[in-house]
Amino acid sequence: MEQGKPGAPYDPYAFTPFAVAVDLAVFTVREGGLHVLLIRRGGPPYLGAWALPGGFVLPDESAEEAARRELAEETGLSGETAAALHLEQLRTYSEPDRDPRMRVVSVAYAALVPDLPEPRRGGDAAHAQWMPAGPGRALAFDHTRILADAHRRIGARIEYSCLATSFCPPEFTLGELQQVYETVWGTALDRPNFRRKVLASPGFVEPVPGAARLTGGRGKPAALYRAGPATALHPPLLRPEGRPE
Amino acid sequence: MEQGKPGAPYDPYAFTPFAVAVDLAVFTVREGGLHVLLIRRGGPPYLGAWALPGGFVLPDESAEEAARRELAEETGLSGETAAALHLEQLRTYSEPDRDPRMRVVSVAYAALVPDLPEPRRGGDAAHAQWMPAGPGRALAFDHTRILADAHRRIGARIEYSCLATSFCPPEFTLGELQQVYETVWGTALDRPNFRRKVLASPGFVEPVPGAARLTGGRGKPAALYRAGPATALHPPLLRPEGRPE
DNA sequence: CCAAAAGTGTTGACAATACACCCATGA
DNA sequence: TCATGGGTGTATTGTCAACACTTTTGG
Numbered sequence: 001m002e003q004g005k006p007g008a009p010y011d012p013y014a015f016t017p018f019a020v021a022v023d024l025a026v027f028t029v030r031e032g033g034l035h036v037l038l039i040r041r042g043g044p045p046y047l048g049a050w051a052l053p054g055g056f057v058l059p060d061e062s063a064e065e066a067a068r069r070e071l072a073e074e075t076g077l078s079g080e081t082a083a084a085l086h087l088e089q090l091r092t093y094s095e096p097d098r099d100p101r102m103r104v105v106s107v108a109y110a111a112l113v114p115d116l117p118e119p120r121r122g123g124d125a126a127h128a129q130w131m132p133a134g135p136g137r138a139l140a141f142d143h144t145r146i147l148a149d150a151h152r153r154i155g156a157r158i159e160y161s162c163l164a165t166s167f168c169p170p171e172f173t174l175g176e177l178q179q180v181y182e183t184v185w186g187t188a189l190d191r192p193n194f195r196r197k198v199l200a201s202p203g204f205v206e207p208v209p210g211a212a213r214l215t216g217g218r219g220k221p222a223a224l225y226r227a228g229p230a231t232a233l234h235p236p237l238l239r240p241e242g243r244p245e
Numbered sequence: 246m247e248q249g250k251p252g253a254p255y256d257p258y259a260f261t262p263f264a265v266a267v268d269l270a271v272f273t274v275r276e277g278g279l280h281v282l283l284i285r286r287g288g289p290p291y292l293g294a295w296a297l298p299g300g301f302v303l304p305d306e307s308a309e310e311a312a313r314r315e316l317a318e319e320t321g322l323s324g325e326t327a328a329a330l331h332l333e334q335l336r337t338y339s340e341p342d343r344d345p346r347m348r349v350v351s352v353a354y355a356a357l358v359p360d361l362p363e364p365r366r367g368g369d370a371a372h373a374q375w376m377p378a379g380p381g382r383a384l385a386f387d388h389t390r391i392l393a394d395a396h397r398r399i400g401a402r403i404e405y406s407c408l409a410t411s412f413c414p415p416e417f418t419l420g421e422l423q424q425v426y427e428t429v430w431g432t433a434l435d436r437p438n439f440r441r442k443v444l445a446s447p448g449f450v451e452p453v454p455g456a457a458r459l460t461g462g463r464g465k466p467a468a469l470y471r472a473g474p475a476t477a478l479h480p481p482l483l484r485p486e487g488r489p490e
Numbered sequence: 491c492c493a494a495a496a497g498t499g500t501t502g503a504c505a506a507t508a509c510a511c512c513c514a515t516g517a
Numbered sequence: 518t519c520a521t522g523g524g525t526g527t528a529t530t531g532t533c534a535a536c537a538c539t540t541t542t543g544g
Contacts, residue, residue: 016304017262020339020350059261059348063339092337092352094265094308103304105265105350107337175496193534195497219495220541240534420523438507440524457523464522465514480505 019104022067023054023143025090025150026075028130029167029183030115036133036147037074045100046140052147053128054106064089067109074128075116086166087111088157090150098142110150112166155184160236162204165227171208173222174198175215185239197237203230264349267312268299268388270335270395271320273375274412274428275360281378281392282319290345291385297392298373299351309334312354319373320361331411332356333402335395343387355395357411400429405481407449410472416453418460418467419443430484442482448475 026037038050053074057066064087072082090108098104131137133151138144158164158181165172167180178194198204205225212221271282283295298319302311309332317327335353343349376382378396383389403409403426410417412425423439443449450470457466 016264016301018265018302018350019261020263020265056261057263057339057350060341062341063337063350089336091334092308094302094352096305096307105263105302105308105352107339107350173496190534190536191496192498192536197533214495214542216495218493218543220497222496235532418523435508436523437509437525442506459515459522461522463516463520465524467523 016103019102020057020063021054021104021106022057022063022070023052023093023106023108023146024067024070024074024111025052025108025147026071026111026113027133027150027154027167028113028115029180030130032179032183034133034151034183035130037128038131038139039074039127039129041140042127049140050131050137051140052108052143057107063107064109067107067111071111075113077116085111085113086163088153088163090146090153093142093146095142106146108146108150110154112154112163114167114169155239158184159238160233162201162227162230162233165205168227171211171213171224171226173213173215173224174205175222177205177225181237181239187240189240194237197235201230201233201235201237203228204233261348264347265302265308266299266349266351267302267308267315268297268338268351268353268391269312269315269319269356270297270353270392271316271356271358272378272395272399272412273358273360274425275375277424277428279378279396279428280375282373283376283384284319284372284374286385287372294385295376295382295388296385297353297388302352308352309354312352312356316356320358322361330356330358331408333398333408335391335398338387338391340387351391353391353395355399357399357408359412359414400484403429404483405478407446407472407475407478410450413472416456416458416469416471418458418469419450420460420467422450422470426482426484432485434485439482442480446475446478446480446482448473449478 024037028035028037037053039053041047041049041051053070055066055070057063061069067087068082068085071077071085071087072079075082077085088110090110092105092107094105096103098106133147135148139147164177164180164184167184168176174195175191177198178189178191181194182189204227206228208224208226211224213224214221269282273280273282282298284298286292286294286296298315300311300315302308306314312332313327313330316322316330316332317324320327322330333355335355337350337352339350341348343351378392380393384392409422409425409429412429413421419440420436422443423434423436426439427434449472451473453469453471456469458469459466
């Protein structure tokens with residue numbers, strides 16, 4: 001790589017300069033629906049349209065560092081909090097005409113965050129807003145496609161990885177975790193079976209001893225759990241029928 | 246994205262120029278082992294070291310088009326043949342110091358090809374060579390890591406997608422397909438059960454009527470199959486025990 | 491006492507594995 | 518006729534979904 005011909009000497013003019021950016025699909029579950037963080041564009045092109053947050057990669061940072069920096073800016077979270085969030089590289093979009101102004105190659109990331117207070121602390125975050133993540137909303141650039149890809153990927157990832165707990169607060173009930181799955185997949189799940197599967201996956205969740213919390217106001221208080229040390233789910237938690245993609 | 250501040254006007258100096266390249270992990274199954282296409286570097290840095298093939302993305306092509314172009318050059322295949330091969334974007338590597346000469350962001354792709362004749366038609370392909378894809382071989386740049394990521398990804402992908410047939414010639418026996426799985430996973434599989442699972446996945450393979458071929462010289466001639474129309478595998482073909490990653 | 495939410499137990503249908511067995515071919 | 522690889526049948530074992538049931542809280 002890095003050279004057109006392996007045997008040729010290094011030629012600084014052999015490459016074309018591109019702008020490299022990151023785009024973020026930041027998901028959260030709130031009010032029983034999947035939401036995504038969007039910004040309204042304040043300049044051309046696509047003035048006034050909704051778009052995914054993001055920005056250019058700086059000269060001395062990796063794409064992941066850029067994504068984490070943008071995430072902290074857009075959500076108004078502190079750097080330490082943002083550093084702990086799960087960030088997953090989705091794929092890179094590089095069609096030559098995806099930005100009408102210039103050649104921009106964009107690395108897309110997905111982030112899963114718990115239900116935060118409104119992202120209006122200061123600075124860039126003032127532009128950002130949680131919007132329902134259903135199909136049908138047209139975004140600027142190729143962001144409609146990126147968001148659809150991100151949604152599908154997240155749905156598939158929570159089957160085999162533990163990252164559904166990223167949508168939950170530090171301590172959560174199994175009912176809340178189940179709501180995450182039901183919201184992301186858009187299907188109802190059997191509570192007894194869901195419970196068994198989660199507890200049967202070693203390291204997925206671990207109980208908080210003695211702790212319990214009322215959830216719906218009424219009903220039996222639910223035991224609290226926190227995310228366990230595992231990252232992958234064995235066995236996986238498969239959605240009822242229709243396979244992904 | 247595309248702008249540092251959503252409300253700010255477009256500033257052509259707001260971005261840093263990067264070189265954008267593609268790296269290819271081209272896999273094949275030959276002589277009972279998984280092999281990968283490598284080139285020996287003819288210039289600094291890492292002179293004489295093995296590296297993944299690749300090259301810069303040209304101004305008017307997408308990363309995938311660049312990957313397909315490089316694939317055709319390195320394998321010596323015609324453009325049409327290369328266009329039909331399965332090419333899968335893995336992820337993007339963007340650490341600032343991954344190339345000592347300059348800032349290069351690289352989009353990595355994996356390709357699965359049948360056992361080709363030696364890749365020595367002409368031009369760039371003369372440098373390329375099939376090498377066993379085991380762990381332990383140190384490559385130039387961060388290619389050791391890219392190759393390891395690619396290997397793991399391919400192993401996981403053939404569980405849920407139909408792309409194992411990409412390793413096979415246009416017409417193949419179920420024994421050959423099973424060898425692909427056994428080679429990529431490094432495990433032995435039960436032949437009757439493997440057969441049942443493959444045939445139970447609709448659209449995975451379809452029989453070539455009446456065709457049969459001797460495989461090991463001895464034994465009953467095996468029926469021939471070709472790749473079916475499906476892309477995803479329902480139900481999936483899970484490897485015996487140890488989960489990936 | 492009733493409604494609501496958490497949690498437990500049980501059962502029957504289905505799937506997967508392990509393995510025995512038959513078939514067709516070359517030597 | 519034996520070795521080799523392809524192909525079929527089957528029984529045991531295990532898994533999973535469905536659903537009845539118990540528990541604990543607020544009103």
